[in-house]
Amino acid sequence: MEELLLRVVPGLAQQWKGATPDEIAQIERIAGRPLPPFYRWFLSRMGQSMGPLAYPTLDFSAQRVLERYAEEWVEPHPRLLLIAHDSQEMMPTSLFYDLDDTARGDALVVTKEEGADDGELYESFETLREMLAWGALFQFRLGKMPQRCGGTFSGDQSDILSLVEPVMSSLGFKQPISTGPFCGLYERADAAMICKGMPRHGFDEARSFSFGGSDAGVLRKILGEIAAASSLNVEVTEWTPPLE
Template sequence: MEELLLRVVPGLAEQWKGVTPDAIARIEQIAGRPLPSFYRWFLSRMGLSMGHLAYPTLDFSAQRVLERYAEEWVEPHPGLLLIAHDSKEMMPTSLFYDLDAPARGDALVAAKEEGADETDLYERFETLREMLAWGALSRFRLDKMPQQCGGTFSGDPPDILSLVEPVMSSLGFKQPVSTGPYCGLYERADAVMTCKGMPRHGLDRVRSFEFGGGDAGVLRKILGEIAAVSSLKVKVTEWTPALA
């Protein structure tokens, strides 16, 4: 994870700043259970500053999390832990860990609108690790590609990405970090693809994708290979910029 972030996020090595073990321990006390190991790593590296990786309205800092609890803006919950406060004026949607849904040394990330009930959660990523890696690749590599497209992979298998991965590997793509069945990250020098599904929403037959490369021909060729080699249905819904 460090290799990926330091490689794709400009100046991150000079900008990221972590917090002290004491601050981490205070958040763990609020959680009432051991924090996921990845979150401890995140706080130790970026709990004070995320540098250019920071999100426009989401504050992941340990200080903001502790302030929100101290102000009783959010009350301690046995299964939910605030990890990012949303500062949007209209319909702010802060992020929480669902600590009852652990995964690979991490936990599910869910969004909740201000004032909503704890059961009214919108699940975003199976892990914080995948959310940060997905965001970094999207913002600092994929979005800078001359041609982009988006769409869906669909089919009968419950794990769609298990059919995508071997095709991408055969075409020279690497997976910069390991992911679960809901998130796929693939990159090579001239192209980047990110795939995403919604945990626990019963959408096991569909994964959305965003794909960027040098030109439409390259993207079409790769998507065509996935459709030809696997049993998946590939649907492109948008081209950016639009094709003539």
Template sequence: MSASSIEFEMEELLLRIAPELAKQWQGANPELIAQVERIAGRPLPPFYHWFLRRMGKDMGALAYPTLDFSAERILACYAEKLVAPDSRFLLIGYESNEQMPLHVFYDFDVPAREDALVTERDAMGGDLYDRFETLREMLAWGALLRFRVNKMPQKCEGILSSEEPDLLSSLDPLMSSLGFNKPIPTGPRCGIYERHDAVMICKRTPREELLGYQSFRIGGRDAGLVRKILGRIATESALEVEVDEWNPALR
């Protein structure tokens, strides 16, 4: 699948679950994008090009409370020498919360699916805290959490586990048999599943050594439906389901 068709699917997903974005998001102008690319010292991942063109000035309802992903902010951080240019890492999200000053970076040493690994670290270096294999997955996962899962009457979260490292190879066909669609393609460490009355998202840290585990969140129209879906996963696949929390709590 080409990068352009994937981004078409991504845009379709975002505008479907948050239609207000059509009037809110604003792209960065081409010169600012070119300046970011010069700082990177290499061609930007195709998805990041799309992201900057579509919402590199304003993310609208997708904006994170304390993270600024705008091209203007990124360029300002480099101009003010808050972060040094690096051939491996590119700052893409500035964290304004001084209590947790971990900024979002691309790690170009780990490209994936016309995109690259998203990690967090201090502005000047230090330990890495990897988040998603791609920015595409980070945005899609977060958007579905905010605009679908969290708006469902019943929510649940927990852990899926399997003896097989590629857990999603078992989960994907089962979710399809239950009528769920995958709105965009993902890698083996992030699963997103939708149908009209329920949504399930799962992920694990990209470089985590514990293969065969995924945290999950699911939302549905009522507790009975969510319990039925989780029960089908537990009984019709080799996956184990461990529930940590129901919201609201079950009586």
């Protein structure tokens, strides 16, 4: 994960800054249990500043998390832990860990609107690791590609990405970090793809994708290979910039 972020996010090594051990310990006391190992790593590297990786309205800093608890904006919960405060004025949706739903040394990331009940949670990413990696590739690789497209892969089985991965590998794509069945990240020199599904939604028959490359022909050829080599339906819903 560290190698991926330092490679794709310009200037991150000079600008990220970690939280203090005391701040991390305070957050752990609020959680009432050991923090997920990945979250400890994240706080130690970016718990004070995420540098250019920072989100426009989400504040992941340890200081802000502790302030929100100290102000009683949010109260300690046996399962949910605030990890990012949303500063939007209209319908802010802050991020929480569901500490009862762990995976790969990390935990489920959910969003919750201010004032909403605990049952009104929206599952976002299976892990914080996948959220950050997905966002980094979207902003700093796909966002810089001359041609991009978005759409869905759909089929008759729940593990859609198990059909995508072997095709991408055969075409020279690498996966920069290990992911679960809801997130796919694929890179090669001239193209990058990110895929996402919703955790814990039962028999999920689709994954959305965003795909960037040197030109539309490259993207069409790769998507055609996926459709031909698997039983998946590949639907492109948008091109950026629009194709003539």
